[in-house]
Amino acid sequence: MAKxxxxxxxxxxIIVGTAHISKKSRxxxxxxxxxxxxxxxxVELDKGRYENIVDKDAWKNKDIYKVIKxxxxxxxxxxxxxxNFQKRLGEELGTTPGAEMIEAINLxxxxxxxxxxxxDINITFNRAWKNMSLKEKLKILYSIMFSFLxxxxxxxxxxIEKIKEEDMLTSMLEELAEEIPNVKGTLIDERDAxxxxxxxxxxxxxxxxxxxxxxGAGHMSGIVSNLERHVDIRELESVPKKRSYLKYxxxxxxxxxxxxxxxxxxxxxxxxxxxxxxxxxxINGTLSAIGALFALCxxxxxxxxxxxxxxxxxxxxxxxxxxxxxxEAYVRRPKVKDFEDLSNIRSxxxxxxxxxxxxLLVVAFANLGSTIGTLVAFPYLASxx
Numbered sequence: 094m095a096k097x098x099x100x101x102x103x104x105x106x107i108i109v110g111t112a113h114i115s116k117k118s119r120x121x122x123x124x125x126x127x128x129x130x131x132x133x134x135x136v137e138l139d140k141g142r143y144e145n146i147v148d149k150d151a152w153k154n155k156d157i158y159k160v161i162k163x164x165x166x167x168x169x170x171x172x173x174x175x176x177n178f179q180k181r182l183g184e185e186l187g188t189t190p191g192a193e194m195i196e197a198i199n200l201x202x203x204x205x206x207x208x209x210x211x212x213d214i215n216i217t218f219n220r221a222w223k224n225m226s227l228k229e230k231l232k233i234l235y236s237i238m239f240s241f242l243x244x245x246x247x248x249x250x251x252x253i254e255k256i257k258e259e260d261m262l263t264s265m266l267e268e269l270a271e272e273i274p275n276v277k278g279t280l281i282d283e284r285d286a287x288x289x290x291x292x293x294x295x296x297x298x299x300x301x302x303x304x305x306x307x308x309g310a311g312h313m314s315g316i317v318s319n320l321e322r323h324v325d326i327r328e329l330e331s332v333p334k335k336r337s338y339l340k341y342x343x344x345x346x347x348x349x350x351x352x353x354x355x356x357x358x359x360x361x362x363x364x365x366x367x368x369x370x371x372x373x374x375x376i377n378g379t380l381s382a383i384g385a386l387f388a389l390c391x392x393x394x395x396x397x398x399x400x401x402x403x404x405x406x407x408x409x410x411x412x413x414x415x416x417x418x419x420x421e422a423y424v425r426r427p428k429v430k431d432f433e434d435l436s437n438i439r440s441x442x443x444x445x446x447x448x449x450x451x452x453l454l455v456v457a458f459a460n461l462g463s464t465i466g467t468l469v470a471f472p473y474l475a476s477x478x
Contacts, residue, residue, distance in 0.1 A: 095310050104301065122307055131303040131305040133303070134198075134305050136307050193307060208295040210295075225273070281312070287330075289317075346467065369474045373474060378402045381460075382395040382459075384465075385455050388451060388454035390421050391425055401416045415456060418453065438450065
């Protein structure tokens with residue numbers, strides 16, 4: 094574990110760098126707090142992760158309908174997988190993931206102020222997603238689906254020793270940094286700056302206060318360097334609007350569809366136009382339903398995907414998977430046990446066995462099927478003219 098004392102005017106700060114699954118880190122956090130006697134204890138958590146730590150039933154209160162409606166299925170699924178990967182590493186080391194954060198929170202009690210230093214994880218994911226190219230997004234999805242959840246995969250000793258020395262997330266991201274530089278910039282560099290900004294904001298106007306900040310070891314040097322410069326926290330909390338050519342292309346789909354129908358009617362009459370409409374519904378709806386069935390959905394959910402896909406493909410503001418997923422969540426209502434079992438997902442097959450993650454897979458694969466259906470249908474419709 095690394096530790097650094099920093100003087101901030103009349104305030105004193107000790108930054109404690111930890112490994113999030115190290116028993117030794119937990120012990121050293123306790124010793125530092127007891128020896129230094131801080132007024133404020135800062136932890137590398139946002140509000141959501143803090144509530145998950147102090148409220149063990151937080152998963153049970155998750156509104157799966159809201160997750161789907163807000164289009165956060167992929168982020169929720171990614172959070173579940175990353176959390177379980179960390180838990181598995183913790184089991185290899187015989188400790189609880191985030192034990193040093195729990196220790197810091199417990200030592201704060203009611204007498205010391207707790208400062209949440211990290212940026213909201215949803216903002217971080219959104220900023221990362223917005224800044225990534227399509228190629229980088231595919232690499233991230235591949236890593237999540239096949240690297241983190243390979244059946245029977247064991248954590249080797251080299252990985253464990255590396256993680257003992259630094260923050261797990263930082264360790265993984267540094268390995269991906271060369272291929273996915275925008276991920277590193279958002280998840281490491283920006284967070285270093287944000288945490289430094291939050292430390293200064295917390296101490297602002299509080300003369301003579303002592304603070305211990307518990308952060309991942311990989312963030313330490315970045316935080317220290319950012320303490321010496323101005324950090325605009327509000328800018329780092331915003332999600333930049335990036336011009337999306339894909340979005341423009343999506344709005345082009347209904348225009349192209351109408352153009353083909355008009356052309357078909359003008360060139361060959363109503364019979365060909367009706368044939369084009371039938372083929373559009375059949376191709377788009379069938380492939381979306383097949384995608385939903387690949388996620389082992391209920392037959393009603395597959396039927397919903399079949400019916401709505403031809404319409405949602407012509408409206409970029411909605412998606413077939415949303416309707417299929419909401420149907421799946423309604424027909425096969427998740428139970429408390431399903432939320433509790435989110436922390437026990439270990440393999441790709443577990444994603445299909447759990448009602449919550451299976452519902453999210455229904456959303457993803459129904460959307461994928463509808464997209465493929467659109468790409469297949471247009472050349473076929475054009476061939477009829």
